[in-house]
Amino acid sequence: MIWLGVGIVIAGYLIGDGLKNFKNPDSKNILESLDENDDHELIKESDVHHFIGISKEDAKHLIAEHPSIPHIVINNKVYYQKNKLREWLLKIGS
Known part of the structure; x- marks a missing residue:
């Protein structure tokens, strides 16, 4: 039951993040934003x-x-x- 709840939370987050950037396809996802921190x-x-x-x-x-x-x-x-x-x-x- 706990794993189902965790799965729903993760899916909700990923869908929300996708919708947030729906009109801006050039935006960076989480992994790209983490990668830019090591440029310096x-x-x-x-x-x-x-x-x-x-x-x-x-x-x-x-x-x-x-x-x-x-x-x-x-x-x-x-x-x-x-x-x-x-x-x-x-x-x-x-």
């Missing part, structure tokens, strides 16, 4: 290989070969902004 997230230089999806050694070579990668330096540590790095990767990939 900084990635440490030692963790950039996880974001790119390559080995740590390949990331070091990529960084060394392309000093134009958008980055910032804070207290002598290099950080990469997620959305800027994503844009840069798309630009060099095309």
Whole structure:
């Protein structure tokens, strides 16, 4: 009985959210709005290989070969902004 109630509540929420955005098809859903919060997230230089999806050694070579990668330096540590790095990767990939 509890699961039926929970299911009705979830269905009501999803239907209500869909109706709220019915006349605005370009609006973002919950998952997209959560994803936009990490656009300003900084990635440490030692963790950039996880974001790119390559080995740590390949990331070091990529960084060394392309000093134009958008980055910032804070207290002598290099950080990469997620959305800027994503844009840069798309630009060099095309």
